Amino acid sequence: NAGVTQTPKFQVLKTGQSMTLQCAQDMNHEYMSWYRQDPGMGLRLIHYSVGAGITDQGEVPNGYNVSRSTTEDFPLRLLSAAPSQTSVYFCASSYPTTGLNTEAFFGQGTRLTVV
Amino acid sequence: EDQVTQSPEALRLQEGESSSLNCSYTVSGLRGLFWYRQDPGKGPEFLFTLYSAGEEKEKERLKATLTKKESFLHITAPKPEDSATYLCAVGYQGGSEKLVFGKGTKLTVNP
Numbered sequence: 001n002a003g004v005t006q007t008p009k010f011q012v013l014k015t016g017q018s019m020t021l022q023c024a025q026d027m028n029h030e031y032m033s034w035y036r037q038d039p040g041m042g043l044r045l046i047h048y049s050v051g052a053g054i055t056d057q058g059e060v061p062n063g064y065n066v067s068r069s070t071t072e073d074f075p076l077r078l079l080s081a082a083p084s085q086t087s088v089y090f091c092a093s094s095y096p097t098t099g100l101n102t103e104a105f106f107g108q109g110t111r112l113t114v115v
Numbered sequence: 116e117d118q119v120t121q122s123p124e125a126l127r128l129q130e131g132e133s134s135s136l137n138c139s140y141t142v143s144g145l146r147g148l149f150w151y152r153q154d155p156g157k158g159p160e161f162l163f164t165l166y167s168a169g170e171e172k173e174k175e176r177l178k179a180t181l182t183k184k185e186s187f188l189h190i191t192a193p194k195p196e197d198s199a200t201y202l203c204a205v206g207y208q209g210g211s212e213k214l215v216f217g218k219g220t221k222l223t224v225n226p
Contacts, residue, residue, distance in 0.1 A: 004158075031212045042218035043159075043202070050212060058213065090158050094212065100166060101147035101206030104214060106158035 002026050006091050006107035013081040013114045021076040021110050023091030031094045032074040033104070036060065036087040043090065049074055050096065081114045088112070118142050121203050121217035128224050131192050136201055136220045139185040144208025148186050150179050151202040153219070159202055162188075193224045 007022045025032065033048035035058075045058030049068040063085060065077040074093075078085060088111050092104040122137045140148070147166055151159035163172040165181035172179045176197065178189040188201055200221045204214040 033213070035216075040218065043204075043216040045213055045215075048211075048213060056211075096212050101149075101164075101212060101214065103149060103161045103164050104204075105161065106151075108158050109156075 004091055004093055004105050004107040006089075006110050008110060009108065010111050011113070013078070013112065015081060015083060015114060017081050018077070018079050019081065021078075021089055021091075021112075023074045023076065023107060024072050025074075025091075025093040025105070026072065027093060027095070027105065028071060029093035029095045029105075030071065031096045031104075032068070033058070033092050034064070034066065034074070034076045035090045035092065037090060037109075038087050046076065046089075078112075081112075083114045086112060086114045117217070118215045119203060119205055119217040121201075121220050123220060124218070125221045126223070128190075128193055128222070130194055130224055130226050133189070133191045133193070135190070136188040136222070137185060138188070138203030138217055140203075140205045141184075142205055142207035142210070142215065146206040146208060146210070148181055149204045149206075149214065150177075150186070150188055151204065153200045153202055162201075190222070193222075195224050195226050198222055198224045 004025045030051045034046040035043040047066040049055045091107045094104040150162040153159045163179040168183045180187050200219045202219045203217040
């Protein structure tokens with residue numbers, strides 16, 4: 001059971017470079033999201049998707065783009081990396097129910113350093 | 116103002132010394148309160164979901180409880196392997212499927 005798979009696990013970028021963080025889940029979950037985790041800040045929501053073709057912004061969306069062409073995949077794109085985007089990124093998925101949240105399953109994270 | 120506040124930020128216990136972690140929240144229309152465990156270098160791992168005041172869930176040495184404004188994670192006779200950061204998150208009406216996380220409590224259990 002793979003669950004939520006993130007690639008790569010580690011990445012170093014130069015300022016201004018672009019890259020895509022990959023996230024795939026095999027649980028047929030409709031809801032997927034991206035968080036960043038910084039020391040002393042907790043997990044902050046970047047973007048989320050309630051289903052294929054539908055995305056929306058979270059708390060800290062600037063500098064990031066997402067798309068959701070399939071239920072399984074939810075890539076996060078950094079168009080022009082900045083040192084402020086140095087962080088650990090987590091992808092999560094869950095199966096929504098009416099009126100209640102259900103538990104989210106997280107990937108192992110991508111540690112990104114922008115120099 | 117933070118919607119989810121966890122305390123203490125860090126807690127150091129001796130093996131066998133029971134204690135509690137707190138998660139207070141200010142959102143209205145709770146749709147679920149979640150406890151996660153996070154080990155260094157890993158993603159959060161789901162522990163419990165609580166939906167209504169008075170609800171309790173247990174798993175091994177951990178017990179989670181919920182009131183209208185806060186949740187407690189009670190740790191009974193902890194062992195060194197319980198050392199981790201414990202995260203609390205809430206979903207709420209008007210928040211869609213989004214979760215709001217607290218900053219976590221880092222628990223260290225010394226042998």
